[in-house]
Amino acid sequence: MCSKQHAEMMAKDFNKRGIASVAVYSEGSGEYAMERKEAINKLKQGQIKVIFSVDMFNEGVDIPSVDMVMFLRPTQSPIIFLQQLGRGLRTYQGKKYLNVLDFIGNYVKAGKFISLLTESTTEGKRTYVYQEKDLPDDCILDFDMQLIDLFKQMDMKTLTMKEKINNEYFRIKELLEQRPTRVELFTYMEDSIYQYCMSHAKENPFRHYLDFLNDLNELSDDEKALYKSIGKYFINLIETTDMQKVYKMPILYAFYSQGNIKSAITDEDVLSTWKEFFSKNKNWKDFASDMTYDKYLKITDKQHLAKAKTMPIKYLKASGKGFFVEKEGFALALNENLKEVIKNKVFVDNMRDVLEYRTIEYYRRRYSMNKLLVY
Structure with missing residues (x-):
């Protein structure tokens, strides 16, 4: 269902027509409205014939006796469509x-997988030939209930x-x-x-990411x-800047400054964030x-600052597409x-998201390259 109101409206209309229904x-x-467990039991x-649900039955629900699934809300995800369809395929x-x-035509968004499967046996092995067909009106396709995963696999291949x-x-x-952030897309992909x-x-x-969302x-x-x-373009620079090492991240976090983006950062800002x-x-x-941690603790503030200035700060000025500039009295400044634009909340949110993603992605990449030997 598209909304709670939609579910209530449909349940009301069905009950008026003598079909016992509830909204979950x-x-x-x-x-x-009825609590999910009670509705499933009834x-x-x-005791009831129809459950109109809103985001409650995509997965983790098992009602094998269900023999009808009705789609009344659109979805752009074939995975969600197949999960919903799967509730009845037991x-x-x-x-x-x-x-x-399917009153919405979700099957089209799910990869147009309406098809016929023909079975053949060769040397004792059962195989299926996947063919898409244009079916005439009122034609019925009778699928074997065990084919849902096969549909998904074949659809993904196309x-x-x-x-x-x-x-x-x-x-x-x-x-x-x-809508997922960069970090959330990374986490669940x-x-x-x-x-x-x-x-x-x-x-x-x-x-x-902004181009991706725009498309x-x-x-x-x-x-x-x-x-x-x-x-x-500044956000895109952070998305694409080379990261053989992670040294640029603390410098960029110094500019971000907990969401109060600074136009220039001092030596003290750099050292603190670093x-x-x-x-x-x-x-x-x-x-x-x-x-080692003991060696790290022996590094002096002067050495930390020197490393920051001779590596990430130097490279940000050289490859930062003019966004990072020198400014008297500061370690580094923004154009x-x-x-x-740095006062814009949407810009601030995107800067935080891309910094968090690039940091997570760097360490994921670094640790995935590690090799473990056990003797």
């Missing part, structure tokens, strides 16, 4: 088929990687019930798709304004392959062109 949704308080016992004594009423990435985005969006993104820069949404028409009005400003960053967890190990 979080914190249900409407006239026809459906199994035949065998049950006396159950011969599943009726699927999609381009760009489509798979887009579908993964919408799956995560529906899972979280909100299937690893095989993420690994593909990491090895194909042009299709990697993490390298141009999907997922930007808010405020984000569209940022997208057309110089702020977009030491805070490398003191967390075991980040200090990035200083050298033979670095005057960013003066207004």
